[in-house]
Amino acid sequence: MGVPSTAQLKAAKVEARAAANKTGRHRRILTRKKLKRERNQSRNARKKESLQQAEQRGRSGASTEAPTSERDESMRKRSASKPVKKGQGSGTPGARAASAKVPKAVQMSKRGGRRRKATWRAMGKG
Numbered sequence: 001m002g003v004p005s006t007a008q009l010k011a012a013k014v015e016a017r018a019a020a021n022k023t024g025r026h027r028r029i030l031t032r033k034k035l036k037r038e039r040n041q042s043r044n045a046r047k048k049e050s051l052q053q054a055e056q057r058g059r060s061g062a063s064t065e066a067p068t069s070e071r072d073e074s075m076r077k078r079s080a081s082k083p084v085k086k087g088q089g090s091g092t093p094g095a096r097a098a099s100a101k102v103p104k105a106v107q108m109s110k111r112g113g114r115r116r117k118a119t120w121r122a123m124g125k126g
Contacts, residue, residue, distance in 0.1 A: 004012070018024040081091070 018027070
């Protein structure tokens, strides 16, 4: 095959160094992934531990029954929301107020309008 070129020798040297020290790009990626996995495992273990401690303190014994009828009646009822008109925005109070302040569109010319519309060119007519 012949004598290896300088670039080949240099590449082999870098590869040997990376294999010995394990400092290649992929090794860095794997190390980062491993560290992240270990961090998450310890974090999840801490979370699980704190949940078990919380259960021992008596938080899990809270009542989960439905509210009584007298509490239901005392709660305020919401009024039905108004339907949104076409082109009036999302129906939030701010959107309605803003759309009410915008002046109505006025026809200025035969072909144009105030709002942007598709052009004749886009329709393939000229």
